[in-house]
Amino acid sequence: MKTIIFRLMIVVLLFGALMWGNESGKQISILCYHRFAPQVNDAMTVKTSEFSKQLAWLKENGYTVIPLEMAVQYLKGEIDIIPDKPVVITVDDGHKSVYFEMSPLVKQYHIPVTLFIYPSVISHTKYAMTWEQLRELEATGLFRVESHTYWHPNFKKEKKRLSPTMYEQFVTVQLGKSKRILEEKTGHEIKYLAWAFGIYDQELESKAEQEGYRAAFTIERRHADRGDRVMSIPRYMIVDQYTLKAFQNIVEKNQ
Numbered sequence: 385m386k387t388i389i390f391r392l393m394i395v396v397l398l399f400g401a402l403m404w405g406n407e408s409g410k411q412i413s414i415l416c417y418h419r420f421a422p423q424v425n426d427a428m429t430v431k432t433s434e435f436s437k438q439l440a441w442l443k444e445n446g447y448t449v450i451p452l453e454m455a456v457q458y459l460k461g462e463i464d465i466i467p468d469k470p471v472v473i474t475v476d477d478g479h480k481s482v483y484f485e486m487s488p489l490v491k492q493y494h495i496p497v498t499l500f501i502y503p504s505v506i507s508h509t510k511y512a513m514t515w516e517q518l519r520e521l522e523a524t525g526l527f528r529v530e531s532h533t534y535w536h537p538n539f540k541k542e543k544k545r546l547s548p549t550m551y552e553q554f555v556t557v558q559l560g561k562s563k564r565i566l567e568e569k570t571g572h573e574i575k576y577l578a579w580a581f582g583i584y585d586q587e588l589e590s591k592a593e594q595e596g597y598r599a600a601f602t603i604e605r606r607h608a609d610r611g612d613r614v615m616s617i618p619r620y621m622i623v624d625q626y627t628l629k630a631f632q633n634i635v636e637k638n639q
Contacts, residue, residue: 417622434624490524
C-alpha cells in the first residue's frame with residue numbers, strides 16, 4: 385500500500401509539472417536535517433516552530449517539495465519534467481524527534497521526506513526511532529527510508545587506522561550490511577546512500593555503485609544539477625543558526 389501511495393504521489397507531481405511546463409537545466413535544492421525539538425540544545429537541532437515556518441514559506445512562495453526519487457531521475461536524465469522551484473527534504477540519522485516533532489508537520493503539509501538511516505541504532509538507543517516507528521512513518525506514503533551506512537563511521541579515520549584489505553572489508557560492511565538490513569526491515573529496495581559526515585572519495589563512490597546504490601549524497605552546500613556525479617549529489621545541511629531569511633537565501637540560491 386505504501387509503495388502505491390508513493391508512486392501515486394510521483395504521478396501527481398509529474399502531471400502538475402506537465403501543466404506548468406518545463407525548463408531545461410533546472411537546479412534542485414536538497415535539504416538535510418537531523419533532529420527537531422521545541423527548544424534547541426545543540427547546533428544540529430532545528431526548532432520545530434522554525435521548521436513549520438520554513439514549510440509555510442516554501443508553500444507560500446510556490447516551491448514544490450518533490451520525492452528524492454523524482455529528483456534523482458531528473459538529475460540522471462531519466463525524466464525531463466519536474467515541477468518548477470523543486471525542493472527535496474531529507475533527514476539523517478533516525479532520531480526519534482522525526483517521529484514526534486517532524487512527522488505531524490509533514491502530514492499537515494503532505495510532503496515527501498527521505499530518511500537516511502544507520503540501522504545499528506534503530507530500536508537500540510534512546511535517541512533513535514524504533515523499527516515499528518519507521519514502518520509507521522513509511523505506511524503514510526510520505527516517508528521513505530534509505531541508507532546512511534551501518535553505524536555512521538568516519539571513513540577518513542578508518543582508512544588511516546586499518547590495513548588496505550581490512551579497510552575494504554570495513555567499507556563493504558558499512559555499505560552492504562546497511563542496505564541488506566534496511567531492505568529486510570522495510571520490505572523495499574534501498575537505492576540511495578547519504579555519506580556519513582559527508583565524507584566520500586572516488587574509491588567509496590565506486591564501492592557504493594558495486595553494492596547496488598543508484599545515487600549517493602554529500603553535504604556540500606550547493607544546488608544539485610545534471611552536471612553532478614550521481615554518487616556525490618550535494619545537499620544543504622539545515623541547522624539551528626539559520627534564520628528564516630537565511631533559509632530563504634539557501635533555497636533561492638542567494639547565499
